[in-house]
Amino acid sequence: xxxxxxxxxxxxxxxxxxxxxxxxxxxVLDDPEVSDAEYDRxxxxxVALEEANPDLVTPDSPTQRAGAEPSAEFAxxxxxxxxxxxxxxxxxxxxxKWADDVRKRLDSDEPVxxxxxxxIDGSAVSLVYENGAFVRGATRGDGIRGExxxxxLRTIGAIPxxxxxxxxxxxxxxxxxxxxxxxxxxxxxxxxxxxAAEGKKTAxxxxxxxxxxxxxxxxxxxxxxxxxxWVHGLGHREGVDFEGxxxxxxxxxxxxxxxxxxxxxxxxxxEVAEVxxxxxRRRVELDYEIDGIVIKVDSLAQQRRLxxxxxxxxxxxxxxxxxxxxxxKLLNIHIRVGRTGNLNPWAQLEPVEVGGVTISTATLHNEExxxxxxxxxxxxxxxxxxxxxxxQIVGPAGPHKRGTKRFRxxxxxxxxEAEVVKPEGEAMHRCPNRACPSRGLETLIHWVMAAxxxxxxxxxxxxGFWKEGLLRSMPDLYRITAEQLRxxxxxxxxxxxxxxxxxxxxxxxxxxxxxxxxxxxxxGWVTAQNLARHFGSVDRLISASQEEIQEVxxxxxxxxxxIAEWFSDEENRRLVEELRDLGLTFEAGEAERPVEGPLTGxxxxxxxxxERWSREEARAALEAKGAKVGDSVSxxxxxxxxxxxxxxxxxxxxxVGVELLDEKAFERLIA
DNA sequence: CGGCCTCGAGTTCC
DNA sequence: CTCGAGGCCG
Numbered sequence: 001x002x003x004x005x006x007x008x009x010x011x012x013x014x015x016x017x018x019x020x021x022x023x024x025x026x027x028v029l030d031d032p033e034v035s036d037a038e039y040d041r042x043x044x045x046x047v048a049l050e051e052a053n054p055d056l057v058t059p060d061s062p063t064q065r066a067g068a069e070p071s072a073e074f075a076x077x078x079x080x081x082x083x084x085x086x087x088x089x090x091x092x093x094x095x096x097k098w099a100d101d102v103r104k105r106l107d108s109d110e111p112v113x114x115x116x117x118x119x120i121d122g123s124a125v126s127l128v129y130e131n132g133a134f135v136r137g138a139t140r141g142d143g144i145r146g147e148x149x150x151x152x153l154r155t156i157g158a159i160p161x162x163x164x165x166x167x168x169x170x171x172x173x174x175x176x177x178x179x180x181x182x183x184x185x186x187x188x189x190x191x192x193x194x195x196a197a198e199g200k201k202t203a204x205x206x207x208x209x210x211x212x213x214x215x216x217x218x219x220x221x222x223x224x225x226x227x228x229x230w231v232h233g234l235g236h237r238e239g240v241d242f243e244g245x246x247x248x249x250x251x252x253x254x255x256x257x258x259x260x261x262x263x264x265x266x267x268x269x270x271e272v273a274e275v276x277x278x279x280x281r282r283r284v285e286l287d288y289e290i291d292g293i294v295i296k297v298d299s300l301a302q303q304r305r306l307x308x309x310x311x312x313x314x315x316x317x318x319x320x321x322x323x324x325x326x327x328x329k330l331l332n333i334h335i336r337v338g339r340t341g342n343l344n345p346w347a348q349l350e351p352v353e354v355g356g357v358t359i360s361t362a363t364l365h366n367e368e369x370x371x372x373x374x375x376x377x378x379x380x381x382x383x384x385x386x387x388x389x390x391x392q393i394v395g396p397a398g399p400h401k402r403g404t405k406r407f408r409x410x411x412x413x414x415x416x417e418a419e420v421v422k423p424e425g426e427a428m429h430r431c432p433n434r435a436c437p438s439r440g441l442e443t444l445i446h447w448v449m450a451a452x453x454x455x456x457x458x459x460x461x462x463x464g465f466w467k468e469g470l471l472r473s474m475p476d477l478y479r480i481t482a483e484q485l486r487x488x489x490x491x492x493x494x495x496x497x498x499x500x501x502x503x504x505x506x507x508x509x510x511x512x513x514x515x516x517x518x519x520x521x522x523x524g525w526v527t528a529q530n531l532a533r534h535f536g537s538v539d540r541l542i543s544a545s546q547e548e549i550q551e552v553x554x555x556x557x558x559x560x561x562x563i564a565e566w567f568s569d570e571e572n573r574r575l576v577e578e579l580r581d582l583g584l585t586f587e588a589g590e591a592e593r594p595v596e597g598p599l600t601g602x603x604x605x606x607x608x609x610x611e612r613w614s615r616e617e618a619r620a621a622l623e624a625k626g627a628k629v630g631d632s633v634s635x636x637x638x639x640x641x642x643x644x645x646x647x648x649x650x651x652x653x654x655x656v657g658v659e660l661l662d663e664k665a666f667e668r669l670i671a
Numbered sequence: 672c673g674g675c676c677t678c679g680a681g682t683t684c685c
Numbered sequence: 686c687t688c689g690a691g692g693c694c695g
Contacts, residue, residue, distance in 0.1 A: 208685090338681065346682090363682055365688070390683060390686050427689065522691080524679045554678075556692050631686095634676055648686080 008049055012056045015046040019062040023157050024164070024256055060133045060161035064154065074147035074215070077138040079126050080176050080236035084143060084311045085644075086294065086318040092273050095295070098317050099269035102297060105306055105314065112297060115246045116275045117263040118283075119292040119318055120230050122182030123211040125153065132163040132171030139214065142611040142644070142663070143311055149214055155223035156181070164256035176235030177257060183210040184287045187226035206289050231257040232294070244298040265298055276319045292320035310642065310662050325384040326359075327397045328352035333364065333377050333407055335414050339442030339519055343409060343420060343429040345370060347381075347393055354385050362391040366427045367409045376404035413438075434571075440473065441466050443519040447474050451517025452506040456499050464488065474517070475578045477503055507583045510591035511538070514584055518575070520566045522559040530554055531563070533594065538576060538586040542567050597626030599669075605633050607650055608643030610663050621670045633658055641666045 006014065019042055025033045043062065050057045057064070089095050102112060124140040137153040138146035153159055165171055183191070188206040213225040231252050233245065242248040246265040253259045262279075266272050276293045283290050297303055297315040306314040329350040336344045345364040352359055362383060364370050375381055375393055378401045382394040409429045413420055418433035431438065444462045448454050465471035468488075470480065480503065485496035515538075516528035523531065534552045535541040541549075550560040566572055580586050594600075604627050606618055613621070618641060619629045633640055633652045640653040641661045653660060661669060 336681090340680075342680080344681065357684060359683080361683075363687095365681090369688090385683090392687090522679075526678060554692070558691060630677075632677075636676075 008053050009056055012046060012049050012053070012061075015042060015049070016058070016061055018042060019046065020160070020162060023062065024160065026157065062161070064161075074149060076141070076145045077136060077148035078145045079138065079141075079143070080128070080174065082143050082311060083124065083126055083140050083146070083178065083235070084308060084313050086316055087312045088292070088318040088320045090320055092276070095273055095276070095317070095319060096269060099272075102306065102315070106302060111267065112302065113244070113246075113299065114266050114269065114272050115244075115249070115263060115296045115298045116266060116272055117232055117260050117294045117296075118230075118279060118286070118290040119294045119320070120180040120182050120232075120260075121207045121289040121291045122180040122230075123207070123214050125149070125179055125181050125214070125229075126235055127153065127159065127177040127179065129163055129172070129175040129177060131173060132165055134159065134161045147215070151219040152214055152216060152222040153181075155219050156227050156229060158228045158258045160256040162256075164254075166254075170239070172237055172239040174236060174238045175240070176237065177231055177252065178233045178235055179229045179231035179257075181210055181214055181227055181229050182206065182288050183213065183225065183227055185289065186287055191225060229258055230260045232260065232263075242300060244300060245296050245303075246298050248300075280321050292318050294318055310660055325382050325394065326352045326354045327380055327382055328359075330375060330377055330379050330381045330393070333370070335410065337413060337415055337431050337436065337438035337442075339439060339446050340521060341431045341433070341436065341439060343413070343431060345407070345409070347375075349381075349383065352383060354383055354391065357385075359383055359385075359391045362393050364393065367407060367429065368427055370407045374400075376400055376407065378404045439519075444471065444474065444477070446519055447517040448477070451513050452509050453513075454506045455502045456495070457502060461499070473575065475575070475582055478507070478582045507585070509585060511585050511588045512592055514579070514586065518566075518572075521562045523563060527552075527554060527559065529592070532588050532592045536588045536592075538580070542573065542576070595623060595626045597624065599638075600626030602626075602638035603628045603630045603636060604639050604641060605630050605637050605649060605653075606641045606643070608646035610641070610643040610666070612663065613666075618666070625670055639669070 019039070022034055022039050022042075025031055026039075046061070047063055050061065050063055089098060099112075106112065125137050126140070126146065127137040128135050134154070136148055136150040137159075138148050138150075140146050154161065163171060183206045185206060188209055191209060209225070210227060213222050213227055216222045232249070234248055234252070240251070242251065244265075246263070249259050249263055264275065266275065272293075272295055279290070279293055295317050297306065303313070303315040308314060330347055331350055332348040333345050334348060336346055338344055345366065347362045347364050349360050349362060364375070373393065373395045375396060380397045380401075382397045384392050384394055409420065409422075411420055412418065413431035413433065413436060415438050416431065416433050416436040418431055418436060420429050421432050422429045433439075441462065444466070445459050448457050448462055449459065462471065465480070465488075470484065471477060480500065482493075482496040482500045485491045485499060486493065491499070510532075512525075512529045512532040515523065515532055516525055530553050531541060531549075535544060544564070546557075546560045546564040549555060549563050550557060552560075555563070576586070599622065604622050606615060606629065610618055622629050627638070630637065633649045633656065635656045635658075637653070637656075637658045639659040639661050640649060641663075642650055643663065650660070652658075
């Protein structure tokens with residue numbers, strides 16, 4: 001190399017070109033040409049040169065990758081063209097139905113080709129290049145605007161700071177490159193080992209680790225994480241165009257971007273189905289997690305004709321595999337007694353990873369369910385995450401271990417030893433003892449967390465003071481003093497005063513919440529609300545006959561009987577009186593008045609996460625207009641508010657033809 | 672009586 | 686989210 005004759009500016013430019021080339025060999029091609037030591041030597045030379053001549057530093061210099069200062073927070077950055085999300089299909093029928101729909105919409109016999117790519121379980125980003133140089137990049141955000149994480153993206157070696165141009169090529173003035181940032185599994189394991197060694201919290205799965213790494217305030221930390229990228233498409237572009245998506249991928253690859261080697265172009269949907277089957281099997285071979293296959297109509301002209309619905313392109317689908325399953329040992333079956341006295345068996349499992357999280361317990365519902373599935377203590381069992389969330393035991397993985405026995409519910413309550421009962425025709429066993437400690441404790445937890453929603457007072461608080469004997473019933477709660485709290489660990493002067501204040505303030509909670517918190521069998525939130533509205537006060541409810549209670553909306557003979565019986569119990573009446581004396585609300589007020597509004601009589605359901613609203617805020621906004629907010633979709637549902645990462649409700653809503661509302665439509669509705 | 676629809680209750684992980 | 690079961694309508 002000719003550093004002796006070149007000017008510093010020439011040498012700096014040459015070094016940048018060489019270093020970029022080696023980064024590309026290392027990160028994108030995975031085929032380094034020089035040793036790390038040699039790379040470091042060249043890098044150090046450039047650093048020295050730039051330090052001596054600060055005016056030679058360019059923003060796209062390899063030395064600038066980890067140089068930025070930690071930022072206070074990320075700025076919002078608007079995407080030049082929106083980042084849509086993908087509709088999913090879960091089986092081959094769904095895939096074929098989509099293909100039929102595509103053909104119908106194109107309305108001709110013209111051939112349709114598809115491009116398949118592994119669906120990377122990572123964090124989506126959009127990178128902006130101006131005249132061939134990386135200028136900024138942002139997370140997906142709500143699809144319209146994301147967070148500008150440019151300093152962190154610069155630290156990722158697989159992202160070119162400068163595109164590789166052909167000889168004499170004039171680069172596009174503005175180009176949006178779309179990709180998925182991910183953490184290789186090997187890097188994920190190494191990261192967790194390091195975090196564990198430093199006594200820090202480990203990351204639950206590679207996707208969280210990647211997303212978390214990308215949102216680090218300090219780019220130095222991001223730089224220490226072995227993040228990489230698979231580039232999978234283009235957004236806004238000027239000066240370049242393509243006929244097909246696959247052609248665009250090849251172009252991106254030739255310009256130095258890391259595109260997935262397993263992307264393929266196929267002439268028929270049957271070929272696509274074969275790819276999906278193949279990768280479901282082969283996914284374990286990869287050094288990164290994929291949760292399906294992305295399928296796109298190749299022709300950009302066809303894409304334009306198909307268009308989008310609710311920011312979801314009609315020309316693409318995500319084929320997502322059935323929930324992951326795993327095998328593990330069923331160590332034991334325990335019994336928990338709920339607040340109503342129901343006995344719930346649950347499984348203690350040898351911890352096992354399913355779909356990125358470690359599962360160690362799972363519910364088993366009831367005796368019948370356990371024996372129908374033929375699950376026995378000591379068995380190797382198959383575990384899956386239903387709806388991608390709740391762990392479930394599917395059944396035994398093979399023959400039973402020698403000496404295992406069918407599960408039998410204990411004859412006596414594990415907490416109070418009372419004789420367990422099982423009403424004819426019902427699935428659940430019950431502990432009939434009203435004085436069973438489980439009832440009192442679980443009722444208190446329900447009161448504090450669900451009904452009264454007392455800030456700073458939760459399950460641990462109740463359990464702790466229950467153990468101390470300070471707390472046996474709801475009235476006890478209102479007699480706890482700050483002085484008493486301070487005797488216990490974790491409470492200082494301020495926190496004790498705060499907790500007592502929060503408890504006292506809960507006396508202002510409306511009648512329907514009090515009714516809900518009393519733990520009357522068959523009375524949940526909705527029934528409590530209906531009862532409060534109908535009777536207006538606890539006195540009228542107490543003096544009502546079973547027939548009168550049955551007149552309330554949603555209450556038939558069964559519930560009416562259970563409610564009348566609860567209020568005829570001497571002890572329960574004393575509880576009501578005591579709470580009334582303490583100042584709790586037993587008269588209906590503002591909260592019980594039905595809201596009359598433009599949406600009265602309509603029921604809406606919410607799924608997924610909204611950008612600007614929490615679930616509770618969205619619910620309150622709808623209710624303020626008179627609407628009801630349900631949690632399951634049916635034909636009677638007026639609309640489904642769809643946020644990010646919607647659940648199965650979206651599928652159902654589409655099946656029964658319920659109107660879908662994105663966040664904007666939702667905001668118009670409540671405006 | 673059958674078939675929705677709605678409600679209640681218990682749930683996992685972080 | 687899912688299951689079980691009560692309520693309601695045809």
